[in-house]
Amino acid sequence: MGVIFQIMNDKPRITLSEVALAADVSPITVSRALRNPDKVSAEARARIDRAIRELGYVPNPAARALASGRTDVIGVVIPSVSNNVFADVMRGIYEGLEGSSLGVQLGTTRYSPMTEEQLIRVFLSQRPAGLIVAGHDQSPAARALLSAAACPVVQIMEVGPPPIDLAVGLSHYHGARAGVEHLLAQGYRAPAFLGAQMDPRSQRRLAGFRDGLAAAGQADDPVVTTPEPSSVSLGCRLFADLLARRPQTDAVLCNNDDLAIGVLFEAQRRNIRVGAELGICGFNDHEMMSAAEPALTSVATDRLSMGRQAVRMVRDRLTGGGAPRGHALDLGFRLMPRASTARGRV
Amino acid sequence: MGVIFQIMNDKPRITLSEVALAADVSPITVSRALRNPDKVSAEARARIDRAIRELGYVPNPAARALASGRTDVIGVVIPSVSNNVFADVMRGIYEGLEGSSLGVQLGTTRYSPMTEEQLIRVFLSQRPAGLIVAGHDQSPAARALLSAAACPVVQIMEVGPPPIDLAVGLSHYHGARAGVEHLLAQGYRAPAFLGAQMDPRSQRRLAGFRDGLAAAGQADDPVVTTPEPSSVSLGCRLFADLLARRPQTDAVLCNNDDLAIGVLFEAQRRNIRVGAELGICGFNDHEMMSAAEPALTSVATDRLSMGRQAVRMVRDRLTGGGAPRGHALDLGFRLMPRASTARGRV
DNA sequence: AGCATGAATGACAGCGCTGTCATGCGTCAA
DNA sequence: TTGACGCATGACAGCGCTGTCATTCATGCT
The missing domain is CATH 1.10.260.40 (lambda repressor-like DNA-binding domains)
Structure with a gap:
C-alpha cells in the first residue's frame, strides 16, 4: 500500500x-x-x-506562506459548531469570502476560556490574514494576545464592551429587553424567561429580561435556565418545569427560537391557547417562526450578515482601508410581533 | 497604519x-x-x-508542509453550508478530528459540478491528508482526479454506487421507500411526495417513493418539488400547492424534516387532523420531530456519525491500517413511527 | 542633447522545516 | 574478540515562493 x-x-x-x-x-x-x-x-x-x-x-500556499510570512487564512474562533446561531454565522462568513482567495480555519473552544486562549495563540502564530472571535469574554491573556495581533481582529456576536480591534453584532441585552417590554405592553402580567446553554450572550439577554421586568415593577424573578444545549424538546421540558413551579405564568421570553417552538408544542399538548392565554416570544427569528401556527413572535437578528460583515471588515483592512481600531458595528435587532403575543380580548 | x-x-x-x-x-x-x-x-x-x-x-505548518510535501489538512467538499444536513455532518467531522493535529479545509460547490471539479483540483494540489466529498455524482474529470489521488478519499452521504475509494452514508432510496411503505401500511390511500432543493440524494428518495408507490399498485405520480432551498415555510407552501392540485391526498412523505414541520403547521391552520386525516413522514429525524405535537414520524439518519466515521476512515488510513479501497460503510436508517402517521380508527 | 523619472523585470537569498543519508556507539552471537 | 546490527543523533540540501534591492529601458522635461 x-x-x-x-x-x-x-x-x-x-x-x-x-x-x-x-x-x-x-x-x-x-x-x-x-x-x-x-x-x-x-x-x-x-x-x-x-x-x-x-x-x-x-x-502552493505553503510555499507562499513560508516565503511571505503571511497566510491567506482567516481564523475563526467560536464555542461550538453545533449551535445553530454559529452555523448561520459560518454561512455568512463563507458567503463573505466569495470572490477572494481567502480561506477559513475554524477552531472551537467548547466554551472553555483556556481552550480559546490556546487556540488564539496557535492561530496567531500562523500569521493569519485576520481573526474572527466570538464574543467579548476572552481571558485576560487571550485579550493581550489579540491586542498585540498583527492582523485585524473582529469580535462577533455582540456589541457593547469596547472592542479589542473591531466588532460586529448586536446588544443582546436590549434585544431581550425589547422582547419583555413587548410582552408587558401586550398585557401579559407574569412573563417568565426560559434559557438553555447559558453562554455570555444568553446571560446578557437574561439581564435585559430582568431589568425590563424590574422597570415594570415586577417583584419575583421567574427564570428557568439550564446549561444544557438548546433544543426543541428542551423547550418542552423547561416550559413544563416552569408551569409546575409558577402556574400563574402567562408569557415566556425564550432565550432562542428552538425553545420557543418547544414551548408552542408543549402548550398545544396542554390545550393552552397560545396568544390569548400564553404569550411566546423567541430570539433570533429563525425562518420557522413566521411559518408556525400560530406564528411566533421573535426578536430578529441577522446572523448571516454578522458573518458577512465580519469578513468584509477583515477584507477592507487588507486592502488598505477599513474601519479604524475600536470601531463596532451594531447590526441591531427587530422585534417581530406575531400571533403568539397577540393577547387579544381576554 | x-x-x-x-x-x-x-x-x-x-x-x-x-x-x-x-x-x-x-x-x-x-x-x-x-x-x-x-x-x-x-x-x-x-x-x-x-x-x-x-x-x-x-x-510553523507552512514550513512543515513545504518541506514534507504533505499537509495535516482534510479537505471537505460539500454543496453548501446552509443546508442543515451538512451542518450536522460538519459537526461530526469536527468531533471526529478531536485529539488529532488534523485541520479541515472546507469548500462549497454550490451544487455546480464545475466548481466541484475545480475545488477538488485545488485541494488535491495541496496534498491533503485526506479528502471528504459529498455524494457520488462528481463529473468524470473529478472522478479521475479523485481516483488518482495520493490520499484517502471518502464519499459521504450515500452508499450504493461503488465508491471511488471509501464511502460512508446510507441508501436514500431505501429510506424513502421505507417511509412510503409505512404510510401505505398504515392505511393511507393517496400519499404524495414533497421535495425541495432536489439534489442527487433527494432524487434518489423520490425514486424510492415512486417505486414504493408503484409496487403498491398506485397509478398516478403525486409529486411536488422545487429547486428552492428547503425551509419550513416552503413546506407550508408546497403542501398548499399539493392540496390545490390533488385534494384527495391523505399522506405526505417529505424530502426532509423542515418540510414536514411546514406541512404540520399548514395542516393545523386548515384544521386538518394530522395522523387521522393526514399522515406526515419526514426524513432525517431532526430532534424536533419527536417534540412536535403531534409527534412526527420520520426516517432517522445519523448525520453526526457520518461525519465522524468519514474522519475515522481517513485517520485509520493515515495510521497505516484502515479499510481497503472500495469499502462502503452503510450507516442505514431507522423509521421512527409516531403519532403523525397513526391513522387510527377512521 | 542630457538628465531625472518611473515602469517593467530580474538576481539573490532565505522563509522554517524535513527527507535522505551518514555517523557514532553500545550490544549481541559466533 | 570481532564483526554485524540497531539505536540515537546529526549534516546537508532543498521544498516553492516572495522581499529586497538592482537593473534596464522608454518617457518627459529643461
Whole structure:
C-alpha cells in the first residue's frame, strides 16, 4: 500500500518556475502576475496566464506562506459548531469570502476560556490574514494576545464592551429587553424567561429580561435556565418545569427560537391557547417562526450578515482601508410581533 | 497604519532551531521529537519538551508542509453550508478530528459540478491528508482526479454506487421507500411526495417513493418539488400547492424534516387532523420531530456519525491500517413511527 | 542633447522545516 | 574478540515562493 501511494504521489507538480519557463519570463514576474497583476505588462501577463492554464498550474500556499510570512487564512474562533446561531454565522462568513482567495480555519473552544486562549495563540502564530472571535469574554491573556495581533481582529456576536480591534453584532441585552417590554405592553402580567446553554450572550439577554421586568415593577424573578444545549424538546421540558413551579405564568421570553417552538408544542399538548392565554416570544427569528401556527413572535437578528460583515471588515483592512481600531458595528435587532403575543380580548 | 502593523509583526517567532539550541540537540532531533517521539531518547525528549514550553514554541505548518510535501489538512467538499444536513455532518467531522493535529479545509460547490471539479483540483494540489466529498455524482474529470489521488478519499452521504475509494452514508432510496411503505401500511390511500432543493440524494428518495408507490399498485405520480432551498415555510407552501392540485391526498412523505414541520403547521391552520386525516413522514429525524405535537414520524439518519466515521476512515488510513479501497460503510436508517402517521380508527 | 523619472523585470537569498543519508556507539552471537 | 546490527543523533540540501534591492529601458522635461 505504501508503495502504491508513493507512485501516485509522483504525479507532476507544476511549479511557478516551470510556468515562468513556458511564459519566457522570470519566476518573480509570474509571482507578481499572480499577486499584483497591474505591476506586470499586459503582454507578459497574457503569456503567463496562458502558460498557467495550459500547464494546469496551482500555486502552493505553503510555499507562499513560508516565503511571505503571511497566510491567506482567516481564523475563526467560536464555542461550538453545533449551535445553530454559529452555523448561520459560518454561512455568512463563507458567503463573505466569495470572490477572494481567502480561506477559513475554524477552531472551537467548547466554551472553555483556556481552550480559546490556546487556540488564539496557535492561530496567531500562523500569521493569519485576520481573526474572527466570538464574543467579548476572552481571558485576560487571550485579550493581550489579540491586542498585540498583527492582523485585524473582529469580535462577533455582540456589541457593547469596547472592542479589542473591531466588532460586529448586536446588544443582546436590549434585544431581550425589547422582547419583555413587548410582552408587558401586550398585557401579559407574569412573563417568565426560559434559557438553555447559558453562554455570555444568553446571560446578557437574561439581564435585559430582568431589568425590563424590574422597570415594570415586577417583584419575583421567574427564570428557568439550564446549561444544557438548546433544543426543541428542551423547550418542552423547561416550559413544563416552569408551569409546575409558577402556574400563574402567562408569557415566556425564550432565550432562542428552538425553545420557543418547544414551548408552542408543549402548550398545544396542554390545550393552552397560545396568544390569548400564553404569550411566546423567541430570539433570533429563525425562518420557522413566521411559518408556525400560530406564528411566533421573535426578536430578529441577522446572523448571516454578522458573518458577512465580519469578513468584509477583515477584507477592507487588507486592502488598505477599513474601519479604524475600536470601531463596532451594531447590526441591531427587530422585534417581530406575531400571533403568539397577540393577547387579544381576554 | 502600515508602520504600526510592521512593528507589531516583529514579535518574536520561536523557531525549531531555537528550541534545539535551548534543548542542546540538533534541530532535526526536535523535529523528530515532534513527529515520532519514540525515535528520540527519553532524556532528549524531556529537555525538548521543556524548551518548547518555556519558549512558547508553536510549529510553523507552512514550513512543515513545504518541506514534507504533505499537509495535516482534510479537505471537505460539500454543496453548501446552509443546508442543515451538512451542518450536522460538519459537526461530526469536527468531533471526529478531536485529539488529532488534523485541520479541515472546507469548500462549497454550490451544487455546480464545475466548481466541484475545480475545488477538488485545488485541494488535491495541496496534498491533503485526506479528502471528504459529498455524494457520488462528481463529473468524470473529478472522478479521475479523485481516483488518482495520493490520499484517502471518502464519499459521504450515500452508499450504493461503488465508491471511488471509501464511502460512508446510507441508501436514500431505501429510506424513502421505507417511509412510503409505512404510510401505505398504515392505511393511507393517496400519499404524495414533497421535495425541495432536489439534489442527487433527494432524487434518489423520490425514486424510492415512486417505486414504493408503484409496487403498491398506485397509478398516478403525486409529486411536488422545487429547486428552492428547503425551509419550513416552503413546506407550508408546497403542501398548499399539493392540496390545490390533488385534494384527495391523505399522506405526505417529505424530502426532509423542515418540510414536514411546514406541512404540520399548514395542516393545523386548515384544521386538518394530522395522523387521522393526514399522515406526515419526514426524513432525517431532526430532534424536533419527536417534540412536535403531534409527534412526527420520520426516517432517522445519523448525520453526526457520518461525519465522524468519514474522519475515522481517513485517520485509520493515515495510521497505516484502515479499510481497503472500495469499502462502503452503510450507516442505514431507522423509521421512527409516531403519532403523525397513526391513522387510527377512521 | 542630457538628465531625472518611473515602469517593467530580474538576481539573490532565505522563509522554517524535513527527507535522505551518514555517523557514532553500545550490544549481541559466533 | 570481532564483526554485524540497531539505536540515537546529526549534516546537508532543498521544498516553492516572495522581499529586497538592482537593473534596464522608454518617457518627459529643461
